[in-house]
Amino acid sequence: MDKSKIRVIFEYEFRCGTSAAQTVRNINEVCGNDVANERTVCLWFEKFRSGDFNLENEPHGRPETKVDNDELKTLVEENPSQPTCDLAAKFDVTIPTILDHLKQIDKINKLGRWVPRELNEHQKRNRLEACLSLLSRHKDKPFLHRIITCDEKWILFDNRKRSAQCLGKDGVPKHSPKLNIHQKKLMVSVWWSSAGIIQYSFMKPGQSVTADVYCNQLDETMRMLAIKQPTLVDRDRPVLLQDSSRPHVTQRMLLKLQQLDLETLCHPLYSPDLAPTNYHFFQALDHFLQGKILNCQQAVENAFCDFIATCSPGFFEAGIKKLPLRWQNCVDNLGAYFD
Template sequence: MPESSLYLTKFEHRAVIKFLVKKGKTAKEIFEETSSVYGESGTSSATVKRWTRLFQQGRETLEDDLRSGRPNTAVTDENIEKDNLEEICTRIVTVDETWIRQYDPESKQEPMQWIEKGERPPKKFKVEKSASKLIATIFWDCEGVLLIDYLPKKTTMNAEYYAGLLKKVREAIVEKRRGKISKGILFLQDNAPVHTARIARQALLETGFDEVNHPPYSPDLAPSDYFSFKNLKKDLRGRRFGDDEEMKVAVNEHFLAKDAGYFLSGIQALYKRCQRNLVTQVHGVMLCAAVYVMIHRASLVEAIVYNFG
């Protein structure tokens, strides 16, 4: 079969799904069958599930629903928003850097304990953070960690180094997430200088990822900051590691202990945070409006007007 014939439009993919639904195939069977034929250019599992459900409920059209009207199916606006949110979440890949220390003492609140009335509290000695630490760059999505890179000591994290990581994470996505590249990656990173430098921008362009603009000074809209790093640091705090390798093992064990639902919840939280942010922080409008646009199939102007009235 010619290579060009393996690339279908989204409507052609939907027609294939509809045909297989009519034959009585399940979403799982349809995904497996289309993946075996179309490979990397095939439709994602989430999209197959969504359209299989729609066709099973009696939907006939292959067209997208217009946001201003109700679809001629049993699917409600609420379900459409949920389906769109699921689809968008499967496309997001996010990244950030963080310090991992051989020893990071517990906060004052963490070791607190109850004591009897009149009993003197135990003495607590001031403990300093370990000077030995590594910079970890962690790429992850709704299914789990894609790539963890530890910056070699005496190496500077600069645009050239980061550009190399972008190439590596694309390779990791191809290897670990079949169909994700063809669906289109929504890449979310903050505005750190190494991310916005010309060399890094060019490398990002070459990956084919679509970058989602992130407002400055907004850790509350960075999934790594408000979710994954926060939980990782809490898990590692108070533990002593003999060397860098022990630190790396602990980080890997932390993430391996989490299921896909854990990571999905962290990505989905971005939507709710964007809803709050749109009405409280003007500087967050671009990221939040962009997410609103993708979920509701609206225009950027619609998103801003809807949320700001």
């Protein structure tokens, strides 16, 4: 049967509320085995659910993508429960395209929630062993006060969020302007400990965190740490908690750590749920920025400074002190994600 006719049947069955599996059975019973397969029907049904009822094939080739992976990551981490069709609609792309980009940023769907990736058994075991070791070390000799940690984040200029409206039966929702997905943003790099902020810096437009940039930041962090927490530097010695992104594990960085005689804390791969900057600092920053519209780079920098000014002295200590509980949660879940 001509494919264009089969797609008409797909749409008909979809509008009738027929499941993909039943649609395949209905078509193959009438037209012969293997005329339709469930994977193809599922893809077309996903397209119909997104509101696209165009029955023509997508153009071949690789058109220029409209998806900014940084923006996609921000959207997914702000609301991990968003369905794929909603994400595709926001970027005005097809569902297969959004799935490709989600794969590029290591996001997979787990029970209706986007998580960093599907951990294999080896990765779960590494997380489990790392957390057991950290818990044992902390029990023998507490070291949370020695931890310094860091990470980078994109801050959007426009932080408005569209929210649901409670309306009566005949109520008309208020319209809000569609947000620009590809809007301006500025990257901030922040270094802190349980005692507070050590130092932070904003990347210049177009600049990324390379090994050279990261080493310079580490030098500045150690200089500021000697001023703000001299006891930690001279007597206790700091311990660096960082993730395993590329700038953090280069040969240049390893030499820098040796030069500074700085210990790094064991941090397993793909573990943002065990990184205080992710689960504590940036989460609070997102909440503070929600609804704010920042019209220039200086406004972004001022907003970040305002956020730091609102943080109580106990805010930073609380974020670090959550680590043993999160290590235990990871152990209790045998290395799997627990958030």
